[in-house]
Amino acid sequence: MAQAQTNRSxxxxxxxxxxxxxxxxxxxxxxLASFDLVFETYGSLNENRSNAILICHALSxxxxxxxxxxxxxxxxxxxxxxxxxxxxxxxxxxFVVSLNNLGGCHGSTGPTSENPDTxxxxxxxxxxxxxxDWVRSQALLADHLGINRFAxxxxxxxxxxxxxxxxxxxxxxxxxxxxxxxAARLTAQNIAFNEIARQAISSDPSxxxxxxxxxxxxxxxxxxxxxxxxxxxxxxxxxxxxxFGRELQSGGxxxxxxxxxxxxxxxxxxxxSFSQRFDANTYILMTRALDYFDPAREHEDDLARAxxxxxxxxxxxxxxxxxxxxxxxxKEIVDALVSARKNVASAIIESQHGHDSFLLEIPRYFDxxxxxxxxxxxxxxxxx
Amino acid sequence: MAQAQTNRSxxxxxxxxxxxxxxxxxxxxxxLASFDLVFETYGSLNENRSNAILICHALSxxxxxxxxxxxxxxxxxxxxxxxxxxxxxxxxxxFVVSLNNLGGCHGSTGPTSENPDTxxxxxxxxxxxxxxDWVRSQALLADHLGINRFAxxxxxxxxxxxxxxxxxxxxxxxxxxxxxxxAARLTAQNIAFNEIARQAISSDPSxxxxxxxxxxxxxxxxxxxxxxxxxxxxxxxxxxxxxFGRELQSGGxxxxxxxxxxxxxxxxxxxxSFSQRFDANTYILMTRALDYFDPAREHEDDLARAxxxxxxxxxxxxxxxxxxxxxxxxKEIVDALVSARKNVASAIIESQHGHDSFLLEIPRYFDxxxxxxxxxxxxxxxxx
Numbered sequence: 153m154a155q156a157q158t159n160r161s162x163x164x165x166x167x168x169x170x171x172x173x174x175x176x177x178x179x180x181x182x183x184l185a186s187f188d189l190v191f192e193t194y195g196s197l198n199e200n201r202s203n204a205i206l207i208c209h210a211l212s213x214x215x216x217x218x219x220x221x222x223x224x225x226x227x228x229x230x231x232x233x234x235x236x237x238x239x240x241x242x243x244x245x246x247f248v249v250s251l252n253n254l255g256g257c258h259g260s261t262g263p264t265s266e267n268p269d270t271x272x273x274x275x276x277x278x279x280x281x282x283x284x285d286w287v288r289s290q291a292l293l294a295d296h297l298g299i300n301r302f303a304x305x306x307x308x309x310x311x312x313x314x315x316x317x318x319x320x321x322x323x324x325x326x327x328x329x330x331x332x333x334x335a336a337r338l339t340a341q342n343i344a345f346n347e348i349a350r351q352a353i354s355s356d357p358s359x360x361x362x363x364x365x366x367x368x369x370x371x372x373x374x375x376x377x378x379x380x381x382x383x384x385x386x387x388x389x390x391x392x393x394x395x396f397g398r399e400l401q402s403g404g405x406x407x408x409x410x411x412x413x414x415x416x417x418x419x420x421x422x423x424x425s426f427s428q429r430f431d432a433n434t435y436i437l438m439t440r441a442l443d444y445f446d447p448a449r450e451h452e453d454d455l456a457r458a459x460x461x462x463x464x465x466x467x468x469x470x471x472x473x474x475x476x477x478x479x480x481x482x483k484e485i486v487d488a489l490v491s492a493r494k495n496v497a498s499a500i501i502e503s504q505h506g507h508d509s510f511l512l513e514i515p516r517y518f519d520x521x522x523x524x525x526x527x528x529x530x531x532x533x534x535x536x
Numbered sequence: 537m538a539q540a541q542t543n544r545s546x547x548x549x550x551x552x553x554x555x556x557x558x559x560x561x562x563x564x565x566x567x568l569a570s571f572d573l574v575f576e577t578y579g580s581l582n583e584n585r586s587n588a589i590l591i592c593h594a595l596s597x598x599x600x601x602x603x604x605x606x607x608x609x610x611x612x613x614x615x616x617x618x619x620x621x622x623x624x625x626x627x628x629x630x631f632v633v634s635l636n637n638l639g640g641c642h643g644s645t646g647p648t649s650e651n652p653d654t655x656x657x658x659x660x661x662x663x664x665x666x667x668x669d670w671v672r673s674q675a676l677l678a679d680h681l682g683i684n685r686f687a688x689x690x691x692x693x694x695x696x697x698x699x700x701x702x703x704x705x706x707x708x709x710x711x712x713x714x715x716x717x718x719a720a721r722l723t724a725q726n727i728a729f730n731e732i733a734r735q736a737i738s739s740d741p742s743x744x745x746x747x748x749x750x751x752x753x754x755x756x757x758x759x760x761x762x763x764x765x766x767x768x769x770x771x772x773x774x775x776x777x778x779x780f781g782r783e784l785q786s787g788g789x790x791x792x793x794x795x796x797x798x799x800x801x802x803x804x805x806x807x808x809s810f811s812q813r814f815d816a817n818t819y820i821l822m823t824r825a826l827d828y829f830d831p832a833r834e835h836e837d838d839l840a841r842a843x844x845x846x847x848x849x850x851x852x853x854x855x856x857x858x859x860x861x862x863x864x865x866x867k868e869i870v871d872a873l874v875s876a877r878k879n880v881a882s883a884i885i886e887s888q889h890g891h892d893s894f895l896l897e898i899p900r901y902f903d904x905x906x907x908x909x910x911x912x913x914x915x916x917x918x919x920x
Binding site: 181338347355377397440475 | 804833
């Protein structure tokens with residue numbers, strides 16, 4: 153492949169590992185004797201350690217948000233368009249931390265890791281983790297890095313839920329929370345799509361109740377289906393029409409031809425490639441964390457009360473054609489924040505790309521992020 | 537179970553079989569040496585045979601639209617709320633014909649039928665059928681019943697596509713076409729959901745390339761997944777919120793409990809029950825017919841030109857929260873009909889029940905159908 157384009161890029165980055173040697177008691181009752189978090193950092197921490205931004209990843213994300221792991225990498229990290237020198241999350245100003253969450257499959261302790269008690273991979277015995285546990289483990293990572301207070305905790309989708317949980321659970325440790333294309337809890341429809349994805353995985357005969365890796369197998373078809381379902385729900389109907397229409401990939405409508413629409417082969421490709429790089433138990437664990445997230449639950453379904461503990465500023469961004477985490481869901485968050493008398497900025501971005509918009513370089517979206525974070529920078533680092 | 541409620545019902549009905557002894561050449565190039573269509577009729581054909589209504593079924597429907605097969609039946613036919621004495625499709629006035637389509641699995645010739653050439657079930661070798669083939673076979677059934685011209689051809693979803701194809705292919709054989717919750721062609725998103733359902737079925741190891749029945753197997757898990765996917769897309773987000781919210785079916789959010797949301801067990805139940813009563817090859821065949829339907833294709837994507845052959849009146853009905861066949865899609869049909877200078881009535885019905893609305897007893901929807909068909913009755917049978 154062509155050499156990595158390091159122009160306006162953070163360049164080549166090396167993942168680091170934070171090892172936490174003490175036990176972690178999880179909110180659903182489980183316990184990890186110790187754990188690792190793999191993470192990357194971009195930019196430099198300033199002297200008074202006030203310019204740090206934490207990026208929380210979504211369902212299938214990981215720590216590699218920006219830059220390249222090697223000069224010859226074909227592709228940069230998953231949010232490279234947004235994170236780098238002069239980009240909305242500007243590494244010339246901010247020190248950016250991006251990690252793989254607990255339970256992940258990209259280097260942090262998760263189902264594919266060895267359980268020290270048994271010497272075998274955790275597999276399906278990996279304990280349930282929730283968004284609250286992620287926030288707690290991320291705070292431990294911040295301790296390790298000497299960051300007492302983040303200038304911003306930023307995330308899209310499931311990442312936005314983590315940013316919201318940070319505001320609630322660690323009110324003194326962040327100056328602002330940026331919640332992008334997220335919701336205060338999933339709708340029944342969302343839970344339904346997640347459950348179908350889990351069902352697709354667990355009914356794959358190679359899943360073996362989650363013990364596939366010990367048997368040298370991988371529930372590829374189930375993971376492929378799960379990803380295909382997810383993928384369709386991340387795109388908008390209009391966006392898919394523009395991208396694929398009813399164009400044929402092969403065959404024709406003449407007698408005897410096998411018709412295949414482009415959208416079909418696209419989904420096959422996406423699903424197949426995902427099934428090679430993602431762990432099935434992790435997928436189940438991450439979707440469960442999504443389903444369970446509901447900070448208002450402990451406050452009689454009153455989100456404003458749940459958010460009353462927060463002590464930071466908020467920026468809430470949603471996208472016009474996102475039907476998995478619709479603008480309505482963001483409006484609920486904004487309304488609750490207003491009702492809880494918090495400082496909140498919000499924007500609805502016109503985009504044809506559905507939920508996926510949060511990963512794309514959309515000028516107005518990036519302008520909103522840039523100007524919001526510029527202000528945050530002045531507030532935490534300005535020489536006023 | 538309690539005795540069947542025959543009040544305002546067509547009562548107990550007995551399915552009949554029409555055997556077509558001559559070959560049928562199919563539009564995609566296949567051929568059936570002969571075929572059977574199973575059908576039911578409700579009401580009486582009048583003397584000049586002008587009061588017949590044809591009901592075309594949707595993806596998973598069948599011939600049993602109204603009444604009971606037995607006094608002890610727990611449930612009536614799938615559209616019993618709409619078809620019967622004094623109901624919108626009033627069997628006191630109309631003679632109603634309802635059939636199971638070619639390729640179906642409820643008695644008409646389909647993949648589960650014996651191939652006369654081999655003495656074995658067709659299975660995956662059943663030829664591709666299209667909406668055009670359905671219309672042709674339905675016209676042959678009409679010949680058999682001595683019906684030269686239907687007062688109305690009525691259908692929802694895939695059934696509406698058949699009604700549209702009737703208007704194009706058999707312009708002199710229907711007085712009106714009632715298109716409910718349908719589209720002139722599927723969007724890429726719709727094709728994507730269908731493809732995921734097919735993929736779920738074909739990747740079930742019990743599918744055996746479609747030869748499951750000969751091996752005494754059934755791809756139940758695949759069919760279950762396919763139905764779960766379909767089901768979520770037939771409901772609206774709001775409707776699901778009202779029906780399920782985030783209510784728990786079992787477990788709790790306390791540590792150590794396994795959480796199951798009501799929507800999950802509901803979908804499992806729906807999927808499992810469907811997998812017991814529906815044939816996998818038929819599901820694939822029916823979704824393919826949906827995908828291929830596109831009458832404008834042969835007219836340079838000009839739907840108005842495709843519809844210019846029609847010679848009947850139209851009634852087009854859609855539902856506000858239907859996102860699988862949205863009101864936009866119905867509007868495209870209405871616009872094309874107007875542009876082709878056809879007589880068209882249309883209504884958008886407010887409903888929270890998504891695509892499923894077309895099967896439900898919604899007062900304004902039923903009022904629209906009733907008053908439209910009253911007028912049709914006067915036109916074809918009135919003593920003016």
